[in-house]
Amino acid sequence: MQRKIWQLGLAIALGLLAAATGYADDGFKSIFDGKTLEGWDGKPEFWSVKDGALTGQTTAENPTKGNTFIIYKPSQVGDFELRLKYKIIGGNSGIQYRSEDKGDHVVGGYQADFEAGDTFSGILYEERGRGILCKRGQKVVIGEDGKITETSGPNTNEEIVKAIKKEDWNDYVIIAKGNHLIHKIDGLQTAEVIDNQKDKAKSSGILALQLHAGPPMKVQFKDIEIKELK
Numbered sequence: 001m002q003r004k005i006w007q008l009g010l011a012i013a014l015g016l017l018a019a020a021t022g023y024a025d026d027g028f029k030s031i032f033d034g035k036t037l038e039g040w041d042g043k044p045e046f047w048s049v050k051d052g053a054l055t056g057q058t059t060a061e062n063p064t065k066g067n068t069f070i071i072y073k074p075s076q077v078g079d080f081e082l083r084l085k086y087k088i089i090g091g092n093s094g095i096q097y098r099s100e101d102k103g104d105h106v107v108g109g110y111q112a113d114f115e116a117g118d119t120f121s122g123i124l125y126e127e128r129g130r131g132i133l134c135k136r137g138q139k140v141v142i143g144e145d146g147k148i149t150e151t152s153g154p155n156t157n158e159e160i161v162k163a164i165k166k167e168d169w170n171d172y173v174i175i176a177k178g179n180h181l182i183h184k185i186d187g188l189q190t191a192e193v194i195d196n197q198k199d200k201a202k203s204s205g206i207l208a209l210q211l212h213a214g215p216p217m218k219v220q221f222k223d224i225e226i227k228e229l230k
Contacts, residue, residue, distance in 0.1 A: 028083065028225040031072060042070025043105055046211055053220035056093070056211035063216070067127070069096060069107040069208040078204040079229040082174040084221050089167050090116050091217025096127060097174060098205035107208045112174050112183045112191075116217070118161050122183055122190025127210075130200060134191040136160055141194045142201075155188040163188055169222075177229050178203075 031039060034052045047056050047070045058064050077097055086093070092115040099109025108128030114121040124134040133148070134140040137157040141149045163186045164170055173184040179201050183191040195201040209221055 027227045028081075029227065030223075030225050031074075032222070032224040034222065037070070039072060039074050040070050041073050041105070042209075042211075043068055046070075050220070053087070053222040054209070054224070055218065055220045056209065057216075057218045058091075058211065059216045064211060064213050066106065066213050068105050068211050068213075070211075071101060071105065071107065072207040076204050077176070077207050077226065079177045080175075081227045081229060082172075082207070082225070084172055084224040085169045086114060086172055087167065087169050087220045088114060088116050089218045091214055091219070092116070092120065092210075092212040093217075093219040094125065094127070094210040094212075095172065095174060096206070096208040096210060097176060098202040099127070099208060100202075101206055101208075102128070107206065107210075109202055109205050110176075110181065111210065112172060114170075114172065114185070116166070121164055122160055122185050124181060124183060124191045124193050126200075133195070134193045136190050139192040142197045144196050144198060146197050146200070153189055153192055155190070160185065160188050160190050175229075 032054055035049060037047065037049060045062060046058060046064060046068055049055060056070065094111040094113045096107045096109055096111050099107045102108055109126065111125045111127045113123045113125045122136045123132060125132050133142065137153050137155060137160060139151045139153045171186050175182040179195045181193045182189060211219060
């Protein structure tokens with residue numbers, strides 16, 4: 001009986017510790033509280049919290065002249081797994097990781113892309129860098145000389161497009177460990193890259209969310225959680 005009471009007390013203590021630190025039992029930490037932009041830095045004319053979601057929006061009256069980002073400021077990311085939900089109406093967006101703050105809310109680096117259309121969601125794009133590194137449904141190895149070798153991934157382009165819910169919430173997962181990068185949408189692997197180009201590959205950098213220049217659009221993010229990988 002005493003052992004059971006001790007185990008119960010330990011479980012409660014661990015639960016309280018996880019709640020206090022923001023970490024769940026599985027090692028993931030919530031980095032968006034669903035109420036404020038605490039910890040995030042973006043231009044206030046474009047970024048806010050609406051309906052419990054981190055929201056970026058442009059209109060015909062309030063466009064952005066170039067791609068603008070909201071940056072997660074507390075820390076940089078190295079080896080990690082990121083989970084979040086996104087919804088997009090019009091336009092294009094993405095999740096920047098291991099990226100560089102260029103100033104004035106402009107970011108360059110790896111991007112897990114997604115959009116309202118059917119072409120770019122799930123790809124790996126390098127913003128202000130090498131451009132498209134891996135198309136949807138592919139596995140790519142980038143050589144030291146920058147040459148890209150493409151093979152088919154476990155899920156086809158058609159399967160992925162069919163699974164993505166338009167103007168609704170979708171799950172996005174990014175896993176980065178060493179030079180091995182993986183994107184998943186709604187449980188399907190969309191892109192996998194092994195980046196051996198040492199003068200271009202990044203092992204750490206900032207995390208940010210994109211609001212793309214162009215026609216009016218709205219993008220939302222929620223349930224944003226990250227776990228450091230050892």
